[in-house]
Amino acid sequence: MHPPDKNPHDMRTAFRREFASPEVWITRTVVVGAAAVAGLVVVGFTWLAEQALGLFKGIASVGWWLPLLWTPLLCGAIVWTTRRFARGAGGSGIPQVMAALDPALSGGRRPLLVSLRLSLAKIGLTSAGLLGGLSLGREGPSVQIAAGVMLTARRWLPRGSGVSAHSLLVAGGAAGIAAAFNTPLAGVMFAIEELSRTPEQRNSGLIVSGIVLAGLIAVSVYGNGTHFGVIHPGPIGLALVGPGLLVTLVTGLAGGLFARLLLASLRGTSPDAPSRWRQRYPVRFAVGCGLAVAVIGAVTGGATYGSGNEATRALLDSNGHVPGGFALFKFIATWLTAWSGVPAGIFAPSLSIGAALGHDVAWLTNYPYAPAVIALGMVGFLAAATQAPLTAFIIVMEMVDGHGMVLSLMACAVIASTVSRVLSPPLYTALAMIQLPPRRTLPLATAGGDTDDSATRP
The missing domain is CATH 1.10.3080.10 (Clc chloride channel)
Structure with a gap:
């Protein structure tokens, strides 16, 4: 015989708590x-x-x-x-x-x-x-x-x-x-x-x-449509293992390097000349970064301007085209934009960089169903750059209607993020620490990683 419940659930009390208050x-x-x-x-x-x-x-x-x-x-x-x-x-x-x-x-x-x-x-x-x-x-x-x-x-x-x-x-x-x-x-x-x-x-x-x-x-x-339309990844089988593993490792390394580069730049603690210039003349430094971004945009025929969504759509569309070396140029343009100190996110540019890397791997391996490798590149680079693999996997899956690639996308995100952790600490966590004051009484650091001396001195 079981002893009576000392804390029985009172439905009347629960009803008043949930609906009558x-x-x-x-x-x-x-x-x-x-x-x-x-x-x-x-x-x-x-x-x-x-x-x-x-x-x-x-x-x-x-x-x-x-x-x-x-x-x-x-x-x-x-x-x-x-x-x-x-x-x-x-x-x-x-x-x-x-x-x-x-x-x-x-x-x-x-x-x-x-x-x-x-x-x-x-x-x-x-x-x-x-x-x-x-x-x-x-x-x-x-x-x-x-x-x-x-x-x-x-x-x-x-x-x-x-x-x-x-x-x-x-x-x-x-x-x-x-x-x-x-x-x-x-x-x-x-x-x-x-x-x-x-x-x-x-x-x-x-x-x-x-x-x-x-x-x-x-x-x-x-509307309820996906952001980048519906991809046609082709058959998901053993033929995808080689290109998939290659793009996972490439995007893991590239995303980890991207996070490490951003963190080193935004911390502002490096002794190199550009970092000193950024600390001393932040507006002039931003002008220089803007000029470099404009030069890259001119060289690529305007492909690297903006968020990169159009380039990503073009890559997912078999009839689309982006200039050669787009991944490298977009990588540099995004880094320079963030380093300049302007309010700027990296999610959409990361997706375009990953898509370009996936496209390059599909071309290099002669894989006939490029959209599948491109989607893996998107999730791999985003997961590596942010070290948030589950978020990256779900974002890409929902944006390209990639439910048929659930396991492939998830595996790519987890592996790429693991590779990235060897190269860099979690980007957002580390940048968040810049925003916090030291544990005693120093003032708040400059938001967005703009950590010049005047902002951190008491």
């Missing part, structure tokens, strides 16, 4: 409403960014030489504006959100990294970067933008709601990924893999609902 309904309304607003803001940001890139293409069409003047001047203006008015808006945006989640950061410092004001600044500055033709993505910035919107909702929550700033930041950051990529499942995985450190069981369902809702907002605006 006004505070619970207010909490749900605020969180879900804020998630919907965050999704709409990211959708608006996406539209503005695409319009900005379209305007740049119009400028570049006037003459190949015009970006040689326009891009460096605008790059310098963006860095000056960022450093003067919105330091926390610099860089990708993901490290800022991760740093804001750190328990060592007091609430008074959190607005220096994530706030509604910084979200608005991020929208304008990142769009300006695309207006200048810089090689950057909008997905990382979308994380900080949506997190700022969600965090603002905290002021309307009931005092005993149980929804902390940590939960709102996690929900906002993940909602940014879900809405930016039109991939709700990837947003949930991003929250689990990259952002959430101390998940709160009581409100986890509400937080996940908010993330999914933000993604559904994007779906309702852009």
Whole structure:
């Protein structure tokens, strides 16, 4: 005979707790409403960014030489504006959100990294970067933008709601990924893999609902189609093992090198002449980076300008074409853009670099079904650069409707990320540490890795 349960489940009490409490309904309304607003803001940001890139293409069409003047001047203006008015808006945006989640950061410092004001600044500055033709993505910035919107909702929550700033930041950051990529499942995985450190069981369902809702907002605006269409990978069998393993190792090494290079550049601690110039004359340095990006764009016939989405689509389309050496040129242009100090994400450029590497491997091995190897290259480089293999795998799977390649994409992401860890520590975690003050009393470092001496001295 079993002893009676000392804590029987009281359905009446549970019903009152879940459905009869006004505070619970207010909490749900605020969180879900804020998630919907965050999704709409990211959708608006996406539209503005695409319009900005379209305007740049119009400028570049006037003459190949015009970006040689326009891009460096605008790059310098963006860095000056960022450093003067919105330091926390610099860089990708993901490290800022991760740093804001750190328990060592007091609430008074959190607005220096994530706030509604910084979200608005991020929208304008990142769009300006695309207006200048810089090689950057909008997905990382979308994380900080949506997190700022969600965090603002905290002021309307009931005092005993149980929804902390940590939960709102996690929900906002993940909602940014879900809405930016039109991939709700990837947003949930991003929250689990990259952002959430101390998940709160009581409100986890509400937080996940908010993330999914933000993604559904994007779906309702852009439709339920995949971002890069539907690929035709051909038969998935033993013939793919050789090219698949080769592209996994190549993208793992290239992505690890990319992360190591970015981290070394953005830390600003190297004794080399460019790093000293960046610390002493950040705006002039940004002008130089912008000029280099413009030169690369001119050499490649404009292929490296912008996020790289058009190049990725062209590679996935058997009839598309990109110039030779695109992967290397895009790699350098993206690195220089991030190093300049402008607000810039790396997700979309990473996908285009990986796609180009996959295309090259398919050509080298004479594999007849190039889209399969290209998709593996996309997931491999993104997983290696970010060291977030599950997020990378789900993003690519949802963006190309690659459900038939689930196991191949997952294996590629895990192996490439493992290879990358030999070359570099996790990029976003390391960059987040730059945002945090030392454990005692030193001020906050410059956001986005812009770590000049004036920003770190007491």
